[in-house]
Amino acid sequence: MTDHVHHGPPNHPPSRFRSLSEVLAPPAARSMLPLFVLVVAVLVPFGVKDAFTLGILTDSLIYVVLALSYDLSVGRVGALSLAHPAFFGTGAYAAAIIVQRYGLPLGLQVLIAISASIVLAVVIGIPAFRLSHLTFGMATLGFALIAELIAQNEIGLTNGPLCMAGLSPLSSGWLSSFGFDQNVQQYYIFLVIAVAVAVFFWVLVRSRIGRAYVAVREDEPMAMAAGINPTRYRMSAFVIGAGLAGLIGAFYAHYLSVVCPTKLDISYTVNLLVILFLGGTGGFWGIIAAAFVFTAIPEALQVAPNIRLIVYGAALLVGVTALPEGFEGATRTVRRRLARYARGNRA
Amino acid sequence: MLEIHGVSKSFAGVHALESIEFTVSEGQLVSMIGPNGSGKTTLFNCISGFLRPDAGKIVFQGKQIGARAPFEIAQLGLSRTFQSVRLFAKLSALENLLVSMQQHQDDSILGRFFHTPAIRRHEATATARALELLERVKLTAHQAKPAGELSYGQRKLLSIAAALMPHPKLVLLDEPTSAVNPVAILAIRDLLREIHAEGQTILLVEHNMEFVMELSERVVVLDAGRKIAEGSPRQVREDKRVMEAYLGS
Amino acid sequence: MTFFASEIVNGLVLASFFALVAGGLALIFGVVGIVNFAHGDFVMIAGYFFYELYVHLQLPYLIAILLTVLGTAVFGGSIYWLALRHLVERAWYAQLLATLGLSILFENIAQQIWSPNALSVATPSTLQVAIHIGVGANVTVQDVYVFIGTAVCLICLWLIITKWRWGKAMRAVAQNREACVVSGINVKLVALLAFALSTALCGLAACLVLPMQDVFPTVGLSFTTQAFVVVILGGMGSVRGAVVAAVIVGLVEALAAGYISSGYTDAFGYAIMILILLVRPTGLFGDRVQRSGWSSL
């Protein structure tokens, strides 16, 4: 009896008019978007010849993978972890240590890197998921810091601040048979990884599991009433995200050919948070676009790192304060308003 | 099917429930009534695992459930709705129903991530069931709409449908008709009557007496955390203590 | 024994610093209702203020401290009014991100103005005299004065919160914001005062700790995270809890650095926080019912 009464219109008739967004981007065109993006991405090395630009695009692809994997935890189940670079770094160090000590092939390195990150995520997740919100965030930050200190201090294992070197860059015989040079080969290898991860992410979030993620994030008691174990799903999102970060970490180690403790730094978390929140957490295309915008544009404009960070900081402060739902949310709102305006005119 | 034995619960000195006793048998439709603040929702929360009783036993199908987590109880086949309608506002009406079907099939880890044939079959049955329920609550036309955009009455109906989705053995409904317009009340009444006729066991909390008297086989009355009467609708209606409780509050 | 005693002294000095910074952070969380990830940067900026006043302009030591504290409070209050005010009713992670943005902004602007290099400030030589106490530990006048300065300051804070009209209003707002809005308390002004007060504590902390700690643009974030460790351990929003937790964290970190490994000093603060949270998810003095769990009924 104490309920809030909400008198909505009794029965919305299905909208008879197409919204403006449908007019501008009809469903057929929208379903072409992935293909279009993919074709452009494949054609890029034919137009872009200089190593610098190609390198920036490769970096952006790495950020796409990192941002999507981070969003599983932050955006999909709403657990703002601050430990993501720890998983990335674990993957990178796992690859480097295996190369230096055992010389195992790349495939095995990647497998072990993924496993190591997953194990670390479980070790962090079991205590941390007994906490919530800010305390969860701070506990994960604590673990991330401990991981960084281990990389700094356990010189016998990690070489400490001297870094681990000796990784060979990525190449593919098949790609080189087309006459592509090293940079182009690496670009394509990261493109394949990014596409594979994006497809995996897409399938996962649209599956039953993705549905349960949203349920847990939106209303935990209701999700429990529906028989969903919230901790299990949060944990799975966290762990899968960690595995993906470990995977890209292993490849990244080869790409850079050295691995340093700074790769576990919290500044990566900040970059990723900028990408996620301005791209729209829990989204897809917005995050991918933001990964490119926030990685490529400052590089391309050759902005001094310091000035870039001033812009980042201001963007984060103003963006989050003024646009609660990120750019994607803001464009959605604008689209909705335009659509309503268009409907109003015709009706 | 459900046995409540001496369940008590208090919040910082307020005795919300004191030694409540009653049972619900298979196939029954039992209603629980009582003035505001008499402890009905608190009892629902204890049964569904959201609160832990201070004392007493709750037995569901021979299993003690007093200390289990809400999702475990739900997986045992005990569904509930919430007094203030809860739905996943951003998920569509159809998806809201599918979420409830999430766990009611034991599936392998691999099955969780890949669309194995077993999962695909499960999804197909779940979708068929969801569409059937949407048809019954007359929301088929709105299946793709986010639940947050439905009217209040429609959301109430949808939340009942969600509770029925996994073929629960027992469903607890907390004030299904409160703040709902008269037309939707009739729709809800018809739905409950139908599912009860099909053998669904229901425990209902309601303030709408007409609704209660019309539907229930048995009525339990709470007042200030105590059970003050139990019996057929007619017995309860004529009970002096019940009248006092309602007039006195 | 000597070593142990001097580690205890180090720990208490560290604890004093934590108590000032984290006490302010707890005040902001409790009264203003903001998760402020730029808090440590106010200490960093106060450090530069102090450097300018004391080293550059060569003002007398105490005058420089006083002006730094006032300047930081005015600066903090202005930043609150210009930017952070708009975050009050927002979700905690939005506050975290926006203030993290502010922190990045401060850090890099400081880098533009003062260069990324560390600056150190030497205190007057009278403060560097060692005094000998019974157990054989070497205590400098500086240590004693950090300790007394903090104690005096915390007592003043306690008096402000319990006796002063606006201080009482702060406590009322922390307990029930809605009721205060209804009963006509100027909640916006109370929040502004609380923010300025807690940045003043940052200013004082910077002056006290500067001789022992260099100042450089990126130092703020590590102060922030340490202060959060202390505040969470003490129970979010509880100033008293923050002071108790500061002593625990200060001693644990100093002893761990002394006896185990100095490479892992920060890690011990986090470790103790995580361990205590596992037993008490809302911290030592936290509200046990509220704010526990991801969401409730």
Ligand SMILES: Nc1ncnc2c1ncn2[C@@H]1O[C@H](COP(=O)(O)OP(=O)(O)OP(=O)(O)O)[C@@H](O)[C@H]1O
């Ligand atoms: N979480 C809680 N904390 C403290 N007191 C509570 C809590 N939940 C319920 N109560 C108290 O317990 C008593 C019973 O409340 P309950 O919600 O169970 O009543 P109800 O019978 O469902 O009433 P209504 O008809 O208004 O829904 C009330 O006095 C209420 O204030």
Ligand SMILES: [Mg+2]
């Ligand atoms: Mg109720």
